[in-house]
Amino acid sequence: MSNTCRFIENGETRAESDLSDLVWPNDPAAIPDWVYTDRRVYDLEQQRIFRGRTWNYVALEVELPKPGDFIRSYIGETPIVVVRGQDGEINAFENRCAHRGVEFCKTYRGSAKQFVCPYHQWTYDLTGKLKSVPFRRGVQGQGGMPPDFKMEEHGLRRLSVTTRRGAIFASCADDMESLEDYLGPDMLDQYDTMFDGRPLKLLGIHRNIIPGNWKLYQENLKDPYHATLLHTYLTTFGLFVAGNKTLIVADEKGRHSSLCSRRPEGRLESDATTSQIGSFHATMKLADPRVLELIKESDSPWNSNAITIWPNLIAIRQSNIFSVRHIVPMGPDEFMLIWVNFGFADDTPEMEAHRLRQNNIFGPGGFIGIDDNEAIKFVNDGLQRSQPRPGVVSLGRDDEPPETVITDRAIRGMYRHYREAMGL
Amino acid sequence: MVEDFNCDYADTLDRGEIEKWPDFFTDDGVYRLIARDNAESNLPLPLMYCDGKGMLKDRAYAIAHTEMFAPRYTMHQIAQVRILGFEDDIVSAQANYVLYETLIDEPTHLLQCGKYHDRFLLQGDRLLLKQRNCIYDTLLIPTCIVFPP
Numbered sequence: 001m002s003n004t005c006r007f008i009e010n011g012e013t014r015a016e017s018d019l020s021d022l023v024w025p026n027d028p029a030a031i032p033d034w035v036y037t038d039r040r041v042y043d044l045e046q047q048r049i050f051r052g053r054t055w056n057y058v059a060l061e062v063e064l065p066k067p068g069d070f071i072r073s074y075i076g077e078t079p080i081v082v083v084r085g086q087d088g089e090i091n092a093f094e095n096r097c098a099h100r101g102v103e104f105c106k107t108y109r110g111s112a113k114q115f116v117c118p119y120h121q122w123t124y125d126l127t128g129k130l131k132s133v134p135f136r137r138g139v140q141g142q143g144g145m146p147p148d149f150k151m152e153e154h155g156l157r158r159l160s161v162t163t164r165r166g167a168i169f170a171s172c173a174d175d176m177e178s179l180e181d182y183l184g185p186d187m188l189d190q191y192d193t194m195f196d197g198r199p200l201k202l203l204g205i206h207r208n209i210i211p212g213n214w215k216l217y218q219e220n221l222k223d224p225y226h227a228t229l230l231h232t233y234l235t236t237f238g239l240f241v242a243g244n245k246t247l248i249v250a251d252e253k254g255r256h257s258s259l260c261s262r263r264p265e266g267r268l269e270s271d272a273t274t275s276q277i278g279s280f281h282a283t284m285k286l287a288d289p290r291v292l293e294l295i296k297e298s299d300s301p302w303n304s305n306a307i308t309i310w311p312n313l314i315a316i317r318q319s320n321i322f323s324v325r326h327i328v329p330m331g332p333d334e335f336m337l338i339w340v341n342f343g344f345a346d347d348t349p350e351m352e353a354h355r356l357r358q359n360n361i362f363g364p365g366g367f368i369g370i371d372d373n374e375a376i377k378f379v380n381d382g383l384q385r386s387q388p389r390p391g392v393v394s395l396g397r398d399d400e401p402p403e404t405v406i407t408d409r410a411i412r413g414m415y416r417h418y419r420e421a422m423g424l
Numbered sequence: 425m426v427e428d429f430n431c432d433y434a435d436t437l438d439r440g441e442i443e444k445w446p447d448f449f450t451d452d453g454v455y456r457l458i459a460r461d462n463a464e465s466n467l468p469l470p471l472m473y474c475d476g477k478g479m480l481k482d483r484a485y486a487i488a489h490t491e492m493f494a495p496r497y498t499m500h501q502i503a504q505v506r507i508l509g510f511e512d513d514i515v516s517a518q519a520n521y522v523l524y525e526t527l528i529d530e531p532t533h534l535l536q537c538g539k540y541h542d543r544f545l546l547q548g549d550r551l552l553l554k555q556r557n558c559i560y561d562t563l564l565i566p567t568c569i570v571f572p573p
Contacts, residue, residue, distance in 0.1 A: 108461055204462040204469025208565035232490035281490060288478025336564070341469050356473055360483070365457060365471040365569040371492045373568040378494070 003093070003129035005155035007051055007172040016044065024424060029394035029408070031415060036213035036383050041422075042332040048422055049311050050076025050329070055162065055169040055182050057313035057326055058082050058092055060340060062166060062200040063109065068126065071109045074328045074336075075159065075170055076312070081105045081115070082161075082168060085126040090163060092170040093128035093156035108205075115156075128156035165195035167315075167324070183309070184251035190258040190307050193300050194315045194322065199345040203355065206339040208364035210373055212380035214312075214329040215418075217337070220372055221308045222257050222410035224248065225395055230375060232279040233367040237292050238264045239318060240304060241280075242405045243273045247302070249402065254413025255310035260302040263294060263319075291357055294319045308410075310417070320351070321358050333380055339363055426517050426544065427505050429551045434500035437571055442487045445572065446480035450545050450552045455480060457558045457573060460538070471565075472572055483572070493570045499524040499532075500573070502540070515544040515551065521558065523573045536562045536573050 017040040025032060035041055050056060058073040059082040070083035072095065079095035095105045097117040104117040114131065115124045123132045130151045138144025159170040162179045169179055180188055210217070220226065227240045234240040240261045247260040274280040286292065294303060297320065307315040314325040322343065328336040339362070343355045363369045393415075396407025418424075429448075436444050449455065457472040474480040501522040508516040523536040538560035544551040558573045 109465070202467060204459070204467035206459065206469070206471055206565070207563055208567060210567055230492060232486070236490075279490065279492075284485075284490070286478070287481040287485075288476060291479065291482065352468070353475075356468060356470065357475060357479070359469060360473055360479075363471055364565045364567070367486050367491060370568045370570055374493045377567055 002127035003091075003125075003155035003158050004152065005098070005128065005157050006174060007094070007157045007159070016047075019044070019424070022424070024419065025390050027390070027394075028416075029392060029412060030390035031393060031411075032390050033383050033388040035215065035418075036380075037332055039332055041424075042213075042329070044422060046076045046078075046329070049418075050078070051172040052421065053171070053173045053176060054311050055171050055176060055179050055309075056311065057167060057309065057324065058159075058170045059090075059168045060166055060200060060202065060324070060342065061090070061163060061168060062202045062342065063340075064090065064168075066111065068111045068113055069109070070105070070112055072105055072107065074326070075172065077329050077331075079103055079105075080159065080170070081156075082170070083112070083126050090161050090168055091127050092159040092161050092168075094159075096156070097122055098130065098154040098156060099133075122154075124156055128158045130154045130156075165192065165197055166200045167195060183256060184253075186249050187251045187256045187258065187307075187309070190249055190260075190305055191309070191315070193298070193302065193305050194307060194317045196298060200342045201345045201347060201352075203341045203343055203352070203359070205341070206363045206365075207336060208339075208373065209330065209334060209336050210376050211334055212376040213332055213383075214327050214335040215414075216376045216379055217314070217325075217327050217335065218308050218310070218414060219411050220376060221259070221306050221314050222414060224259050224405050224407065226375070227259070227306075228405060229277055230279060230371050231368045232281060232284070232371075233361055235274070235277050235280045236268070236282075236284050238268050239292075239361075240306075241268065241274070241277070243268070243271075244405075245301075245403070246405050247402050248404065248407065248410060250410055250413050253417045254410075255417045257308050257410040257413070259304075259306040259410075261304045262301060263303045290354070291360055292319070293354065293358075295351065295354060297351075308414075310414070316362065318361065319358060320355055321362060322355075323359075323362060333384060337364075425551060426507060426515065426519075426542075429544070430502040430505060430519060430540075434502055438498055438500055440497075442571060443484045445484050446477050448553055449477060449480055449556075450554050451477045453477060453480065453553050454555045455553075455558075455572065456556070457560065457569070459563050460559050460561050461563055463557075463559050471569065487570060491570065493568070494527050496570065497526040498535070498571045499526070510546075513546045514554065515542075515546055517542045517544065521573055533566060534562065535566065535569065536560045538562070538573065 056075045064084040082092045228242040245262040250257040270282045304318040312327045323341040326338040393408035393411045455474040456470040505519040519540045525535040526532040541557040543555040
């Protein structure tokens, strides 16, 4: 029998802070500062969103190819371990010994037959079930655990796990709907454009810490307005720019979204649209244009899909870049991003070299990554240091055609869902 | 000679003269900035990757003219230079580097520490980088890396 210990046990209730001083503005296009700054709100998010009824991205299957392979990961702020069991199934459990709370897994990845807490050598199998407690019966009849100590109640707290086409999701809830139902048909279609069924090949991982609330990163990827203004590499080279063929998709509840764009043939000219874009450099030419080369590898009408899956996953397909970004909240004003980049098992060496060159665009040292990470830090600097004043997300309409680019529709949708999930 | 080269490299970057950075490389010079965890796990993804002078120039141009970031000073400390070999005009060397960064109204912070793994071309009386792999220990990057280590 495998480990049955869970996060949410029957009858467990948790005292919640009084949030009655926090009042949402009447304007549905206004976002109060306190969603980004208040510790009570942050704690409630961990409980209701990350430990609530959500599927959280935790790993790629290619990171755990063989039985016993594991990685450290997170669900919300909580450290977890994701491991492939001896039966080939994937297990996920809290990275916290049931004895004294030790975060026992201290390496990014590895392979194990069992997990042994280094403090008192409590030993767990690959499902997180407690297998042995040293000196459980004491020594020479003295000491040890009480006779009624039940091993099965002291396993590692285990998560529900599901997978689709190489990505692994976990949930603290035991009775989650399928990932397919969680995404809904339109977002499932987006997801399958990113994970198109080809076996993945892991290229590498970046990690950074951004000063700012974790939701700012979800918003960033739901914000086509900034994409066509801030990023020279997107605008000047037509990767995502107002005037491109564009589509903005969201699920029924507004939690997940995707910004799709098709690159134009050839170069954009200066015109009435580009003249409003400060980052558009009509005469800029690359000394080495290989970075932007688009090698056809898909029948999708889109060259880029910027997908957000609530609450913690960004999945990006841009030209020949494929990567996921795992959002790990670290307090109201800080989050970690884990950027996992991949290609495909059947890539030629030339294709892999091309993906590595093109990956200069993203990441904590990327042409676009630097812009975004800095912009989010600037937002945080403003929110943390100045007098509260609601943010404005009133571009566009909620019933507009899906090809509308200059819009905050996806951000408003996210906050409608957020307020419902949080009871705010 | 390698120490002098590294002094010039650090001074040029720390003066903010990023567009002179490609001049430290041969035309086919390769620059990679790689997390030690990726390097030791045989994962090929660099954080910055310039394969030839064209890509070095494009990176330098983007930093100088098109990327959006808060103004900052950088301070490179390059130490423990070790020559590993010299064969057919190619000098293999390594060094430790530390990179501090200073932003307005923030205390100076450590951005990176790591090792350079270099291959220099000896051309007359000067050295040029054929390859600089920067393998960094500081895996959890504070916000982002704008100027190359």
